[in-house]
Structures are given as structure tokens and as C-alpha cells.
Amino acid sequence: MEKKAIKKVHEAIGSANLLTSVEDRTCYSYDASGQIFFPDAVALPESTEQVAALLSLAETYRFPVIPRGAGSGTTGGALPVHGGLIIAFSRMQRILEIDADNMIAVVEPGVVTGELQTALKEYGLMYPPDPASLKFCSLGGNAGECAGGPSAVKYGVTRDYIIGLEVVLPGGEIMQTGVRTEKGVVGYDLTRLFIGSEGTLGIFTKLILRLLPLAEAKATFLLSFSSLVQATDLVAKILTAGLLPCTLEYMDQTAVQIVRDRLSFSLPEKTAALLLVEFDGSTDEVQQQERRFTEFVQRQGDYLLQQAKDDKETQELWLARRSIGPACLNLRPHKIAEDVVVPRSRISELVQLTEQLSQELDLIILTFGHAGDGNIHVNIMVDKQNRQEYNNGLQAKERLFQCVLSMSGTLSGEHGVGITKSPFLAQELDQTALAVMQRVKDLFDPYNILNPGKIFPASQDNEQTGTS
């Protein structure tokens, strides 16, 4: 950014809302992708009007603008790969409205997902999407990436709960999309075009969310298996049997080890895989699901089924599950974290491939995640200083992606493309669709101001040019 542009930004939002020191910029130079790119400045706007003023300046002075939630994204969506101005939403985190009668909430993009969920409990309501980072990630970031979470198997993902948006477009115009009602089909569905667009088409300044009644009760089960395939095979059977858990999470042996260390109760010695299965609903319904599920498991084979006996054990299980992502960095200093999706019937093939890659390329590869919807988190652990290991890691990623696409899968279920997957985009997408997406980008953002270098394959492989 030119000095003059920074000066104008300063005039527009005031020094209290602008960070330019190296120390401050360092804090905004990385995200959960483990890569580092420095912004020229960081704006902390307090209003839609300030965001609009920033985007107007960006058009005049042609500097990149990168919207940032909590930096919990794993594909580098919030990184300023070409420098420029980060707009962070830590000062736009108000819950503007909870309309309990109509089960609608209106929030600013900086609201932390878990904090909204806590606030809604008092009203007997819930907002289902529950990314593992829910204690710190923001709803604006969730919307930008179309985040999912364990509950997606029953409740769907972010796009299913955002029904309207306030968006600032490149140039600074403010637009309202969508509705405040359960249904609405007037005009093109701009709301869902923006959801998952990774901050490349516009910047959200308000989100209208639909809510559900809070589930009265929950039952949490842990199933232990002596082989991985036993676990993944059971997943499709659970769902086609008409059981509808709100969680159907799977963990492989390495993930089991991480979880084991964090539990106060013991797991069988020879556990090679776990399924975490949860049912919610009214007290009656949950009791019935408990009974049906227990009977179902008994019919399937001799698996050890444990039920969390109280809230404390349930909390413990979830804390353990959510810690897998961060904790695996104890195994190796870096990870290549992918969130591929395959048709449920092919999960077993996919995890077998990862075991094979692990052996062939001498890598630690953890797999865990949302087996219920075929969305498996594959964490390839590497030390980037070790060139051989890192290259093997990249090779494993490439072979994983090829395999996923050959199974009619997709490269991302909930993390988005960002920079880490953009070199592979053309392998998944139809050539015409990719060209159309590029034209949509050009239509909204002709000067490529918003989050440049994201989603679309650039000339370079960004992953390898990251400075971390």
C-alpha cells in the first residue's frame, strides 16, 4: 500500500481503529493454515459505513482488502498474500437482535459462534453449525467459508442457516440480500452465492440467521473398534437404518491416542478406531433413539459401546475430540490439513488409502472427522524443515486428492479453497464452471481488490511460497 492510501485509511476510520506497527501486523500475519504473509495495515472498523469507506478507498487507491474473522481458517483465506489492508471484525461483534417468536437472529460478523450459541440457550433456541473452533471462530468467517461441523450430518451447514446478508461490495456500495422469513424465492439467490465465496465478492457486515428450538436432551455414545474398516463400514449402515444422529464422528488410531490422553475414563487397550455418536431431541425421543441405537449396534457385531454417563463425561469427550486438530502438532511441527469428502459408501476405501500412503511415504497421517457426511479430515504431519518429509507430504496430498476425485468426491467439505487448494481447483471443477466463476468474480470485483490470490489457481503454487 502506498503511504497516501494508508493516510486516507487513517483519516477514514481514525487512529484508534487502525494498526500499522510491525508487532500488531505480526498478529494478523498468520492463520490456522500455518503460513505467514504480512499485511500493510489492519483496520478494525466499528460500523458498516466504515467498511464501506474502506472499500471505496481501496478502489481509488487500488490496494488489496482481506476480510478476517478469527483467523481459524485452515486454507489461508484470511492471509494477505499480496499485502494490503486486513479488515478484522473484532469491533463488530454485537448480537443485534434475537427474535425468539420467529426464531431469527441478526448479528454482526465478528460475533463468536459459540457465544451466539450460549446466548441463544436462554431463549430455548439453537444455531446448529458447530465448527471445532466454535469457541473462538466468528460467524462472518463461518459464512465466508460455509463452515460445517459435527452436527451437519443432521442439521446441515452454514448455508442452511444464513437467510440474509448485508454486504459491502467492492467500491463501497452496501447491499441487502435475502429475507427474514423461513422461505423466500424473490430474485436470484445472492445470499448463497456469497456464502462460501471466501471474501472474494463482498464483505459481510450483517448476517440474518434462522434458528431452531434447542434440543431438550442429548445422549452421547462412544464405540470402540479393533479395526478401522469396522468403524467406517458401520457409518453408512447407521444412516441407511434410519437412525439420525446429530453427531457421527470417526477417529483413527493416532487420533484415538490423542483423545485417550484427555479422558478420565479408559478406552480398551486395542482400540484402532472410535465412533462418537450423539442423538438429540426431546427427552422421550432421545430415550427411544438410545434404545434403538443400542439394539442396532448389538445386531451388528461385538463392538464395545460406552455411553457418557453425565454432562461432565460428554463435555470431556467433546473437548478431546475438538483438541485433535491442534494437538496433532505435538507429533510433528506442521500439518497439511485437508477436509475431503467422498460418498459415504467409500469412506473405507479412502481411509485405507491414507494408511497405504502413510506406509509408502513414511508419514504420520491422522484421519478423523465427520464420517456421517463422508467429510474426512486428513492431517498429513510433516516437519517443513525436513525437505524430504515435506515433499512426501505434498505428494501424499496430491495422491489423496486424485483418489477423492476418482470417487466422485470433493476437495473441501467445509474449509474452502483459499490458497492451499487453489492449485487443485481445475482438477475438480468442470472447465466451464471454473470460467464462469472467474467471470462472476470479475463482475463483482473488476479490479481484483477483494482477497486476491484466493480460490482461483494463480501462476504459482502458493503453498510452497508461504514464508512459514
Place this chain on the structure above:
Amino acid sequence: MEKKAIKKVHEAIGSANLLTSVEDRTCYSYDASGQIFFPDAVALPESTEQVAALLSLAETYRFPVIPRGAGSGTTGGALPVHGGLIIAFSRMQRILEIDADNMIAVVEPGVVTGELQTALKEYGLMYPPDPASLKFCSLGGNAGECAGGPSAVKYGVTRDYIIGLEVVLPGGEIMQTGVRTEKGVVGYDLTRLFIGSEGTLGIFTKLILRLLPLAEAKATFLLSFSSLVQATDLVAKILTAGLLPCTLEYMDQTAVQIVRDRLSFSLPEKTAALLLVEFDGSTDEVQQQERRFTEFVQRQGDYLLQQAKDDKETQELWLARRSIGPACLNLRPHKIAEDVVVPRSRISELVQLTEQLSQELDLIILTFGHAGDGNIHVNIMVDKQNRQEYNNGLQAKERLFQCVLSMSGTLSGEHGVGITKSPFLAQELDQTALAVMQRVKDLFDPYNILNPGKIFPASQDNEQTGTS
């Protein structure tokens, strides 16, 4: 269309797939909106390639192309308001694949919604969207309008079940969008941009659908009220109490009269409104919901609750409910049929307004529909030959729309904009959003070939220029 263009179309798809006689064109000149516009010709393609050839010719010879499902749309979406070529899908109605393990189906756009549902039953699966016209409407048309239906209150609408598309773009290029998996966030969500775009951006030639396990059991209730407001007030209470019916339909007194004549069992003499409430799920679950709902109703007041005692009575109820739309034409020869949506808490206000309009303007106005999601069908009955009555009808529609928008509602929950609502679009949509939609249209269809005159406000009020 120029003669030369028709000749080229003839060469491209053969005489067996082209209709040009007045008799044949008459059959394609109207839809459920009650208006008449003649196409120059009607193509019945048998393949994606034929559709592509037609769109390529349309670009060369600049004639309008209007995709048509079963013509069951109520906003005129399938009408050739500027002449041109209708593409009808009665020869592209194959179910291409049912992947029961992964609960996915792939279909051609001409498949009748109800026929897919019947086919899926054998696999123990279901496709939830259930427009009243499900016995004859097509999945391609449902996708074009983002159709809903009674089950939307529990299961959502068409956009929630279409995860991928094959689309022929203006000019003839073929594009694949979306995924075959439960989740997917790679690139922009073109699939949902196309759903509900009313045939103005591209023509669907294949749809990938996600399915659910078939509900094992159902329980159907009919609640009779001596006043309309009693019925509508109960709706929000049912949902906030955490009861989740798969149907929560409401009928006013005029609709009750139509239904009454079609039932073999009797309704109380003084019934001023009905709620049709249905629960589905496993046998156990449904028994529990039955019990909870019955107790809930008893706590609420002295309402007559009847339960369908067998499948025959349930079928009868549904047949009666679905016949309201067509049968109300026995009251007056034409109807202005709207599907407005308001926040659930304001349904009572809305129906009171319609009663007031009915008295003030001396009109028969029926209201019924999906109270569970605030989506009320308002049928304003008129005789178009009677200018005074017709003008009063149009005035009632305008005042209805103003009222809906003042309640933060939307003009269409599931019928789309078409031509009947396009004059009102700017009243609902943000000016910037409308301009953006127009630019999206221009991006995809620069020569305005696809379904011209739809959605966007034109220079004329189409409703009044219709020749019916």
C-alpha cells in the same frame, strides 16, 4: 422467430421433436397463471446435446428460448411472453440413477416429482419437496422456481435437496456444477445461484438430488377452530414448543368449504378454520409425537382434534387439501394467486388483512397454505370480464403486498416472480441487489435469450397485457 431459424431448429432436432402447428402450440401457450402467450415453435429434445444445439442456434438467430416443465407454475414462468421457442422436457424424463447407499439420485429435468417419490419408496428413500402439483409437476420446473410444499416446515425446500446440476448456458456450452456428496464448498455456489433463477440463466438437463431415509410412519391430525385467529395463533406456539410436524397447513373458511365437500367424514358445522398437522418418523417416534401433540392441544384450549384413523382418511385429507387451488375456480372464473411469506408471529395480522380486503373490495379471498413457515397462499377470486371486480382484485393484491413488505415478509415463498410479480420486485428488493441481479443476468445471457420478460420489472405490467 424467422422462418430460417425454425428451419435450422428442424434440422437440429428432427421433425419428430418439433411442434409448429397452431393446435400443438396452443397446448404450450398457457400455464397455471391463467395467461396465454403463443410460442413460435415447441422443441421436445431428447438429450443434453440437442438442448445445447438449440441454445447455440438461439444465439445465432437471436430468438427467445423458454424452458418449460409441466406448466404448473402460477407466476407465468413458462410463458413465451415475447414469442420464441419453448423447450419442453417431456422426452427427458428418465431417472438416471438411484444410489441408495449414498442416498443420491440423478434425474433428467422432465421427471415428474411424484413419480420419483414413488420410485424411491422401493429403496426406502424419500425426496421431501412436495408441491401441491406433485402428481404432474416436473423436477426441472421445481428447480427453476425453487418449489416448496407442505413438508418444507420440517424438511426445507428444493434448494436444500439439489446438490449438483448439468446446465446448458446461453450459446450452448454445457456446464456441471456442485457435487455428489453431502457437503462441498469448492468455488462459488453456482448450483444455488441457478436454483430459483426461473430459466433466465441457463437450462437444466440433469439434476443431482440428495435423499433421506423414508419415514417409517405418519400420524395425521385435523384441528377445527371456530375462529381464524385461534388457528393462526396456535401455529407459532406449536413450533416454539419444540414440536416438529412435517406438515402444518392452515385453511380458512372458504377453503374449509371446498375441503368439506371432498371428505367422507364430517367436520363440525361451525368450523371457521382448520389446521392439518402431520408428524413422521419411526413408528416409536410418531407414537410419541402423537402423545405430545395431543397433550399440547388439550393444554391450549377446547379445540376439536380429529386423527385420520387409516391411510384412506389420510389420503382423502391430502387430496382435499391439494384440490383447494384448482377447485376455487368454481367460485369465480379467475384467480390472482399469491404465495406471500411473513414472519410466523404475524400470520394472524395477515389473515385479518385479507378478511378486511375481502369486505372492503367485495371479493372472495381464500387463504390457506403453509402456516408452519409463514407461507400463506392468498387466492383473490375474480372474473376478469368484470372490469370492476378485476381492478378490485389487483388493488387487493397491491395492498396485500404492501402489508407483507411492511411486516418484513417476502412476496414469494415458492412460486417465484415470473411475470405476475415482476412489477413489484423493486418494492421488495434493495436497489443495489436488484442492479446486481440484472448484471448477473447480463453476464450469463448478454443477448437476453433465455426466458425474456421474467423476474425483472419490464416497461409494462405483464399481468394486464395477458390475453386470457
